[in-house]
Amino acid sequence: MSRAFTAVLIAIVVVLVVASLAMFTVDQRQNAIVFRLGEAVHVITKPGLYFKMPLLDNVRFFDVRILTLDSEEPERFITSEKKNVLVDSFVKWRIVDVVQYYISVGGDEARTRIRLAQTVNDNLRAEFGKRTIHEVVSGERDRVMDLMREKVDADARKIGVQVLDVRIKRVDLPQEVSEAVYRRMEAERKRVANELRSLGFAESEKIRADADRQREVIVAEAYRDAQRIKGQGDARASQVYAQAFQANPEFYAFYRSLEAYRQSLKSKSDVMVLDPSSDFFKYLKSPTGRLQK
């Protein structure tokens, strides 16, 4: 009874052990190769539950997700104008052909990385050598990356690897060149600053001069109009005078002269030396008013 139960237990354990030896799962993220005594007999590219011959068969799993090769230190390249640049890039790759991959690099990821890094470096060196910094940084960046992807991918296919992307991260100038760039930027800013200040001065002067001009014009025009108005007044006055005085010009001369005498001779300090023989004094000398001749 106890023994029967133990037997059942043992049977279950044996089944489980055999099952675990004969069955294996391939994860969504993996591909696998089944080796029978060293010979690759079966390549599994779809995930799921699979069987193998216990003990005879041997399974190797490969990660088929997209992997990244990120250069740790920026590489120094020389551009077509013989300038040094520091370039940092990364490669996105994944295993597409596990058998090829296993055969060429032994399924060793580190070896693959080294191999890819070398290919990328060589190609980058070649591409940078054909281009100027400006082209690499802005103009042909896309093109360089596309070319790189094609070339590196073509090479990587030989080891069962697909290269999805080669991307340039940083393109930096070495320290000493950076300093020169900073100096240039500084000079440029100074130029801009000076230009701005001079422009400000010029514009300010322009506004001031314009204001002065306006002032002159306004005052002059006002003077002109004022003189015109005064002239109108003078003309009108002359007209009025002429109209009135024309009635008797002789009397006007008399009247106006008397007025002028009154106005001009009214101070004690005006000394008049008179001859009593004048008409005014005619009665002073004789009551008849006859002047002695």
Added chain:
Amino acid sequence: MALNDPNWGRRGDGPPDLDEIWNRLRQKLPGVFGGKGGGREPGDGGGKRFPAGAWLLVALVIIIWLASGFYIVDASQRGVVLRFGKYLQTTEPGPNWHLPYPIESVEIVNLSQVRTLEVGYRTNVKNKVLKESLMLTDDENIVDLQFAVQYLIKDPKEFLFSNRNPDDSVMQVAETAMREIVGKSKMDFVLYEGRESIRAQSQKLMQQILDRYQSGVAISQVTMQQAQPPEQVQAAFDDAVKASQDRERQINEGQAYANDVVPKARGSASRLMQEAEGYKQRIIATAEGEAARFRQIQTEYSRAPAVTRERMYIDTVQQVLTNTSKVIVDQKAGSNLLFLPLDKLLQQSAAAAPPPDTTDRAQAPDMQQQSAPTVDPRSRDSFRSRDRESRP
């Protein structure tokens, strides 16, 4: 998982002792299976006791095993279920169950949690990572850029299965995309007017690249923390900014001057006009008045010309002679040697007249000796000129 089993819970705390469980099961089992077992094969009842307990144990193990398939997905999460390593389904939040190990397994992915990535700095913008932040622009200048990328997982299946280190990928992609966009832009554009555009373009490019990698990541936001020239040239840039403000200031000052001068000129212009108008009115009115006066006198004169003429003449001479000093000399009666001390006469008349300004005399005492008529106009002149000077 064991807690899901109702029997398990009643057994108290502490790690369950297998022997004890076994013994208790043995004691309990007859009560459970006794009726049935005894009814069918009464004689063999004792012999069946152990297998019956064993079956229960097996059932229990199976229940526990099945219960181990329960899992809870939080509202912000999704569960990804794999059957024998193969993707089966994505489960929604709530309690869920999958076939237990080793048939199915579940991986929980945090979906809505926004992940943040800092490029060019760590934690604080002041804590710069120059290696990441300095970038070359199209015009071969260098800018110092700090930005943050916020992203979330839009597809848990892709996120789990396509890339080995999806989070690292986002960082790499963020850097390369931003550098590409900045590399195609001019420095002034990056630093000033184009920040928003740079931000949007880089976000778009990041998303494109990440989609190409099927990373299952959605970039929700790229925020420019800081875009400025490198520290080495900061001073020059600040000065340029100051210069543009100086320019504004100078223009404003010019404008202020203009605003001061032109209205004043307008004011004096209208003063001139008003004065002219006043002059005109005055001169015309004067003329009209004088003309009217003359006309009236003339009317009277024309009635009796001789008398009126005589009267007017005498009136005038009288008025003139009353006011002036006069010397009457009869030339015919007198000799040829007539001596007229005119200056004395003038002095006398001046003394008789109200004394002129004393200060003026003090200043010029010699003027007393000189002829009186010169004193009067001069003093008036000097008076006027002093007045003019004293006025501002």
